[in-house]
Amino acid sequence: MATITVPRVVPSPAEDAAALLKAFQGWGTDEQAVISILAHRYATQRKQIALEYEHKYSESLIQRLQSELSGDFERAVYHWMFDPAERQAVMANAATECIQEEYPVIVEVACTNSSAELVAVKKAYHALYRRSLEEDVAARATGNLRSLLLALVSTYRYDGDDNVDMELARSEAKIVHEAVRNGAAAGGHEELIRVVGTRSKAQLRATFGCFKDEHRGSVTKALPRGDDPTGYPRALRKAVRCVADPSKYFAKVLRNATRESAGTDEDSLTRVVVMHAEKDDMGAICAAFQKRASCTLEQAIAKETSGDYRSFLLALLGS
């Protein structure tokens, strides 16, 4: 269940564009006005507002927002303005620029979208950057990390859950177990990447279930921590967790981002909230967050962030 709230009677795009211009004018910016409009509009409405604004005032709304706002708030609003496919394409492109640190973003985009959504992201990437996401990922990553990321990003998984083959799940659970045990020897990584990178999500969940039944421990716990400098083991674990239970995965990212001790990771926080606020799974993510943390997500955000950035995030969460 999405968390953003949109007024029942929505002002026309022209009215919204005029209100935004008013917010930009004068000394400083009326950030609250910006939030009260943009944080309460769906993607199609935001697009119409941007078109109307550009048509009437001959400048790009996004660029104006970038100059009027600053810091984490500006980054959050910037990403929020895109529609879901473009937003993920922008985030993925930024991640390919420093793929050694930012590969989790790519794993998330590749593994938590449906096949059709992933194709939309890749089409948006073509339009924005005149290259394919696959070629950028392949050119920047190396070694096993490259093989894994490329497989995850290129795949067009079967989306149905009507063809889960339990015999196959058992045999592939065994393959995963062997690959994990033998590590780099005997093409273990190739088989792991093949299974995780091509099987349908329903089939993979069945495989993970069989693994747990056979070996009394989840796959993620069994995957090696490894000393592979390319980050492949971590990426593989993230991929497995994204496929197995995306809400739980994102809740963990949010918990890590809002941890008191470590300082707030605004980038991850923005990424998850902005990506999911208008998607069906935000409710599940909030619930998963609350289950493991001792507070609600809103409370954690209220505590760890401040100012307009906090207001914006809380508005997206429906507070």
Next chain:
Amino acid sequence: MQQFLTQTGSNSSAATSPPASPQPRLRQQQAPRKERDPQNKEKEAPPAAMADEHQDLTRAFAGLGGLGVDETALVSALGRWRRQPEKRAQFRRGFLGFFSASAGAVAGIERCEDEYLLHLQAEFARFKDAAVLWAMHPWERDARWAHHVLHKAHPPQVLVEVACTRAADDLLGARRAYQALYHRSLEEDVAYRVRDANASLLVGLVSAYRYEGACVSEDLATEEAKALAAAVRSAPAAATKLVQNEQVVRVLATRSKPQLRATFRIYMELHGKPLEEDLAAEPCLREAVKCLDSPPKYFSEVISRAFSDDADRQAKAALTRVLVSRADTDMEDIKDAYARQYGAKLADAVAKNTHGHYKDALLAIIGK
């Protein structure tokens, strides 16, 4: 005989390697049969006319090379020699590829060769296949061909062809059709069933969703041409084969086609010969490069191979596949490429090498 004339699907049945084409044997029979005829006891027809009749009949039964069956000749052949079973017996004794007197000697018959029955089945099915494939949605065609190749363990040429010559959205459409038909993704079946050295290249090629714009970076093309050259040079001493080389697979499976063509052009400029020449040891890789570089040239080669004497079952089936699948896309370019490469019009070559309704169907598809 009836059961052998009903079709059970193109290129189906024989899970073993395709039998050697009976045609070469038949061609050799031409001379001996003519010599045997003068010893013939029949007095009604002079030996030369008898030989002609036999030749007509042989042609009618798809026995003189070429693809497809001459239905008209077959119909008139069926009307011949009414109430003259001894003439039919003579024909059977003379048509050594189709019938074997020795194999049936125990039963006192000239037994039908099973191989030839399969050959007939395939030849009769060509027209049916062309019509059905022509009617199908292109994505479903590609999905069915891919599935057939994977599940009959045929050479992966068709996979490379479909993956590299279709536009990005058409390849994606074929993958969707594959899922709708078989409830698995194409790449999961390729990854699972292809276990030889070509696996990573094939998975990469079928998974590609290439950028389709014309934007090309010469610097990048130069850099990647050099990387490919380095891979080719180090291949003999490397632990893995060239087709498994990560750089090679990465470049071929992810770059846009205009970018790849620039890379191939620069490779040629740097080394004085096209990349395909350096890939002679890796047929799968070479085919991928050919398909990506110039589909019309590749297709005209496939068509020409279908006409050659030693074409096997897959090579012959490729004729229908290429002509039907390219009729709406680059048929004119293929005609030009064929004329350039073989000095003959494609329509003429097809008319010469095919028979009957199959021929008419192909000529209609090729167009003027």
